[in-house]
Amino acid sequence: METQDEIIKVQKIVKRYGDFTAVDGSEFSVHNGEVFGLLGPNGAGKTTTLEMLVGLRKPDEGTAIVGGFDITKELDKVKEVIGVQLQSTTLFELLTVDEILHLYGSFYREHISIPELIDDMLLTEKKNSRIKGLSGGQKQRLAIALALVHDPQIIFLDEPTTGLDPQARRTLWDIILRLKERGKTVVLTTHYMDEAHVLCDRIAIMDQGKLIALDTPSELVRNLQSDSAVEFKFNDEVDIALSEIDGVKQVGSQKDIHVLYTDDLQKTLTSLIAIASEKELKLVDLQTRTATLEDVFIHMTGRRLREG
Amino acid sequence: MRSYYLLTLAQLRIFLRNRQVLFWTLAFPIVLMVMLGSFLGNGNGVSITAAVVDQDKSEQSKNLVKEIEKNEAVSLEKSSNEKDVLSQLKQGDLTLVVTIPKGYGENLSAGNKADPFKLPVYYNETNMAMSQVGLQLVNNAVDTISKKSVNYEPVVVTESKGVEALNLRYIDFLVPGIVAMMIMSNNMNGVAGQISSWRERGILRRMQGTTLKASTFIAAQITARFMLNGLQAMIVLAVAWAAFGIEVRGSWLTVIAFVTLGTLAFMAIGFIIAGIAKTPESAGPIAGFLSFPMLFLGGVFFPIRDMPEFLQPFVQILPIAHLSHALRETMNVGASFLDLGMEALILGGWLIGAFIVASFTFKWE
Numbered sequence: 107m108e109t110q111d112e113i114i115k116v117q118k119i120v121k122r123y124g125d126f127t128a129v130d131g132s133e134f135s136v137h138n139g140e141v142f143g144l145l146g147p148n149g150a151g152k153t154t155t156l157e158m159l160v161g162l163r164k165p166d167e168g169t170a171i172v173g174g175f176d177i178t179k180e181l182d183k184v185k186e187v188i189g190v191q192l193q194s195t196t197l198f199e200l201l202t203v204d205e206i207l208h209l210y211g212s213f214y215r216e217h218i219s220i221p222e223l224i225d226d227m228l229l230t231e232k233k234n235s236r237i238k239g240l241s242g243g244q245k246q247r248l249a250i251a252l253a254l255v256h257d258p259q260i261i262f263l264d265e266p267t268t269g270l271d272p273q274a275r276r277t278l279w280d281i282i283l284r285l286k287e288r289g290k291t292v293v294l295t296t297h298y299m300d301e302a303h304v305l306c307d308r309i310a311i312m313d314q315g316k317l318i319a320l321d322t323p324s325e326l327v328r329n330l331q332s333d334s335a336v337e338f339k340f341n342d343e344v345d346i347a348l349s350e351i352d353g354v355k356q357v358g359s360q361k362d363i364h365v366l367y368t369d370d371l372q373k374t375l376t377s378l379i380a381i382a383s384e385k386e387l388k389l390v391d392l393q394t395r396t397a398t399l400e401d402v403f404i405h406m407t408g409r410r411l412r413e414g
Numbered sequence: 415m416r417s418y419y420l421l422t423l424a425q426l427r428i429f430l431r432n433r434q435v436l437f438w439t440l441a442f443p444i445v446l447m448v449m450l451g452s453f454l455g456n457g458n459g460v461s462i463t464a465a466v467v468d469q470d471k472s473e474q475s476k477n478l479v480k481e482i483e484k485n486e487a488v489s490l491e492k493s494s495n496e497k498d499v500l501s502q503l504k505q506g507d508l509t510l511v512v513t514i515p516k517g518y519g520e521n522l523s524a525g526n527k528a529d530p531f532k533l534p535v536y537y538n539e540t541n542m543a544m545s546q547v548g549l550q551l552v553n554n555a556v557d558t559i560s561k562k563s564v565n566y567e568p569v570v571v572t573e574s575k576g577v578e579a580l581n582l583r584y585i586d587f588l589v590p591g592i593v594a595m596m597i598m599s600n601n602m603n604g605v606a607g608q609i610s611s612w613r614e615r616g617i618l619r620r621m622q623g624t625t626l627k628a629s630t631f632i633a634a635q636i637t638a639r640f641m642l643n644g645l646q647a648m649i650v651l652a653v654a655w656a657a658f659g660i661e662v663r664g665s666w667l668t669v670i671a672f673v674t675l676g677t678l679a680f681m682a683i684g685f686i687i688a689g690i691a692k693t694p695e696s697a698g699p700i701a702g703f704l705s706f707p708m709l710f711l712g713g714v715f716f717p718i719r720d721m722p723e724f725l726q727p728f729v730q731i732l733p734i735a736h737l738s739h740a741l742r743e744t745m746n747v748g749a750s751f752l753d754l755g756m757e758a759l760i761l762g763g764w765l766i767g768a769f770i771v772a773s774f775t776f777k778w779e
Contacts, residue, residue, distance in 0.1 A: 160623055182625060190623040196615040200431040201424055209424050212417040213626040236431075252620075 111138035113260060113291050114159065118168035121154050128154040130315040131168065136260075136293055141286050143306035144295040145399070150312040152295040153193060153264055159293070160190045160262050173260055186214065189253030191246075193264040199238040203229055203248055206237065207255055214256035227251040227281065243274030250281065261285060263294040267301060279304055299399045309399070313407045326402045332356060332367035335401050336374055338392040339363055346385065352377035358404045365404060367397060417626060421634035422641075429642050439604075440646055443596045444653050450715070451585040451658050462548045464510035465491040465499040472519025481555040482512065488551055503538055510548040511536040522563065530560075589654040590741035591714035593647050597676040598708060598734050600643055603701040605635070605684025611694035618778045628778075640677050647673055663748035669741065671751055675761045676737040682768030683733075689775030708734040733764040 114136035121129040129151040136142045144152040157163045159170055161181045169178045173187035197206055203224065211217030224233055227247045232240060240248065246266060253261055266282070267275040282305055285292055296302055302309050303323045311319040311326075319326060332355045339362050348357045353370040368374040371394055382389050429436060466482065468475050483490050491508070493499045502508045513534045521531045535552055537545035560566075612618050621631065654660040662669060683704070691697035708714075711721060712734035721729055729735055740757035743749035751758065 162619060162623060185623065185625045190620075192616060192620055192623065195620045196617060197620070198424060198428060198617065200428045205424065205427065209417075209420045210624065212420045213621070213624040215625075 112136070113138040114142075114170065114172050114293070116155075116159070116168075116170040119155065119158060119165045119170055120167035121151075121158060121163060122166050127315050129158070129165075132310075132312070132315075132317045133168075134310055134317060134320055136291060137308075138291055139286070139289050140307040141282065141292045141294065141305050143302045143309040144293070144312060145297065145299075145302050145309050145403075146295075146312035147297060149314075151315040152312055155312070156262055156264050156293065156295055157192075160188055161185060162192075186256070187259045189256065189258035189261045191249045191253045191261075191263045191266060193268070195249055197237050197245075197248070197252075200236060202234050202236055203240075204233050206248070207251060210252045211255045216257075217255050218257045220255075223251050223254060226284075227254075228277065241274075243270050243277060246270060246274070246278060247281065250278075254285075258290075260291045260293065263292065265295055265297070267296070267298065275301070302399055311403060311406065313403075318406050319402070323399060326399060327397055330356075330367060330397050330402055330405055332397055332401075333369050334367070334371040334374075334394060335397050336366040336368065336371070336378065336392070336394050337363065338378075339390040340382075341388045341390050344385070344387055346381065351381065356405060358401070360404070363391075365401070367401065367405070418630050418634050418637075421631060422637045425634060425638035426641065429638070439596075439600055440649060443592045443646075443650055447585075447588060447592045447650065447654060448657060450588055451654075454584045454588075462488045462509045462544065462551065463491065463507070464488055464512060464548060464552075465493050465502070465508050466512045466514065467493050467496045467499060468514045469494075469496075469516050470514045470518040474519040474522045475514045478514060478518075478555065478559055481558055482552060485551050485555070488548070500536060503536055506538060506541065509537065509541065509544050510552065512552060583658075585654070585658045586660060586746050587717070587742065588715070589651070589658070589660050590745050591738045592654075593650055593673075594676065594712075594734055594738035594741055595709060595714045596646060596650065597643055597673060597737065598680050599705055600646070601639060601677055601680035602684045602687070602705060603698070604639070605681050606687035606691065606697040606701045607694060609685065609688035610691045610697040613688070613778065614694050622778045636678065636681060639681060640674060643673060643677050644670070660745070662745045664744035665748075665750065668744045668749070668751045668754070672737060672740045672744065672754075672758070672761070675758060675765065676733075679733050679737075679761050679765040679768060682765055682772050685772035686768055686775055689772060689777060708732050711735075713738045731760075733761055736760045 112135040116132055116134050118131045118133050119129060120127065120131050132151075132155060144155060146152050154163065158165045159172055159177060161177055161184055165178065169176055171177075172184045175181075175183040175187070177184055201209070204220065207220045207223065211220060221233075224230055227250060229244060229247060229251065232244055237245065237248065250261075250263065250266065253263070263282070267278050270278065279301070282292060282294070292305075294305065306323060308320065308322055309326060310317055321329070343362070348354065348359070348364060348366060351366065351374060353368045353374040354366045355369065356367040358365040358367065366374055366378070375394070379389070381387075464482070466479055468479060479490070479492070482488060491499075496511075496513055499508060499511050503511050513536070515534070518531060518533070533556060535549060537549060539545070561568075609618075651660070651662070684701070687697055687700050687704070691700055710716075711725060711729050712718075712732045713729070714734065718726075718729050718735055718739075736757040740749075740754045740761075743754055743757075
């Protein structure tokens with residue numbers, strides 16, 4: 107991997123808020139032209155990491171090289187090569203799509219053709235509409251258009267699809283994949299598993315300020331060493347050794363939900379049902395599925411990505 | 415340069431598209447000015463409403479009515495029902511009632527010098543000051559008629575001369591104050607509210623992520639607000655001119671110079687408030703806390719010399735006091751910029767001081 111172009115190199119970056127350490131010495135590299143995902147639950151430090159990389163927050167320790175420039179020393183140069191879409195940004199609501207793109211374009215030395223950008227982001231019909239009247243998906247596409255207005259090499263997207271309906275999410279996925287085709291490097295944060303799986307070439311999993319895993323999505327799942335997951339609840343609280351059920355490689359239990367990881371789904375299921383009948387326990391919400399990134403996360407942290 | 419131009423344009427578009435804010439920021443000073451101007455505008459002159467009941471209806475009685483009417487300070491109402499007007503007098507709607515009884519004309523023609531005709535004049539004792547002035551006016555009229563009838567020739571007359579070169583009305587005092595008030599509230603309250611809300615909503619943070627310089631952003635803010643203020647001040651002055659005939663006696667350049675100074679000084683204070691206020695909701699009360707004392711103590715509505723002695727030193731440092739005073743001197747008296755050097759200096763001091771404080775308290779997020 108070292109032979110690949112490292113367009114971003116994060117070096118032991120730390121951010122503290124009082125006693126709380128939001129980002130605790132993360133270290134990773136992003137390769138030129140890939141879609142890189144920062145995955146983790148709320149409060150894991152994804153957004154803080156991203157905001158340090160784009161210069162909105164100053165790291166307390168460590169630094170990062172973004173597009174060849176040090177974020178602590180050459181921030182002005184960094185800002186020229188990056189485009190940013192921030193979480194839940196509001197814009198000047200009384201301006202039109204066309205006006206705000208020209209405005210943001212003027213903040214840079216050069217900008218690309220605004221009409222083409224509007225077409226690319228599927229906003230042609232809304233060109234002269236005020237931002238106030240746009241739908242959530244349209245606003246998010248506009249936010250991405252603003253990030254692209256000066257044709258940056260690296261694009262940072264902070265939870266680009268949070269709060270969007272499924273169709274709007276898919277439209278955005280297409281846009282992000284097209285950016286990749288054009289050779290852009292995309293760094294995005296998300297807490298959606300499916301999104302990370304579809305979009306990202308590599309994923310860094312963060313939890314409580316620490317980077318706990320970094321690999322391709324399929325490699326991360328493969329490292330679970332189990333193909334399938336069985337998930338269920340008992341209607342009563344019981345005390346049985348789930349790991350002794352046939353074929354179970356790992357147990358991931360949290361609260362009253364139990365997850366068994368196995369390579370032999372049939373064997374495990376048969377055994378589970380046998381034990382349940384024997385002890386007169388009632389199985390609730392039983393389901394089986396292929397192991398996903400969600401399971402990787404549960405396995406690594408003992409918690410779910412999106413809790414309560 | 416292009417970003418400065420586009421940001422200024424964007425800010426002006428936001429102003430113009432926010433019709434409600436635009437309307438109310440303009441409607442408030444105009445309504446206030448028209449209201450106060452109409453009620454108190456002619457405050458310098460005394461006006462007496464009197465009624466005359468002519469029961470005689472002779473040549474002589476008509477002459478007397480004409481003589482009383484000659485005085486501009488009296489607005490005379492003619493009535494035939496004495497009871498009616500007397501009850502109006504009791505209610506305070508009238509200051510005086512003059513009754514010319516039957517026989518006035520005949521008595522005057524007869525020329526009975528030993529027994530002068532008694533003309534009843536009713537007045538309301540609860541309003542002594544006005545009644546005295548009114549009685550004096552009626553006395554003068556009656557006196558004139560008496561003197562005419564005996565061909566009296568005066569040997570000494572008084573000649574009254576006003577010493578004030580300009581005849582200033584309250585409205586002349588008020589309009590510059592209203593312009594100063596508008597500059598204060600639009601800039602101090604406006605900047606505080608807008609910047610803190612833009613910060614809360616992440617608008618400033620998003621711009622911080624670009625190569626835009628803070629100085630460009632602030633310069634565009636100043637330009638746009640100055641243009642808007644200039645326009646609003648012109649509209650207020652145009653209304654003042656149309657409704658009350660107010661003119662700018664001094665140089666327009668001096669007016670513009672002080673509008674600029676005031677805009678900058680109050681914007682700087684607005685930036686401080688935006689820096690201190692943690693939320694947009696708290697920016698309003700903080701701005702109100704500063705603007706209310708300035709409105710009432712800063713010489714907007716009442717002259718500063720009318721303030722209690724112990725407040726004077728405090729009042730003298732308020733920026734609005736100097737802004738309204740400078741505008742007043744320029745508009746009313748025609749003072750030049752050089753005459754107002756002290757005011758310019760103090761406003762400039764506020765501007766520089768406030769910008770220094772603002773640069774320490776200002777936060778992008």
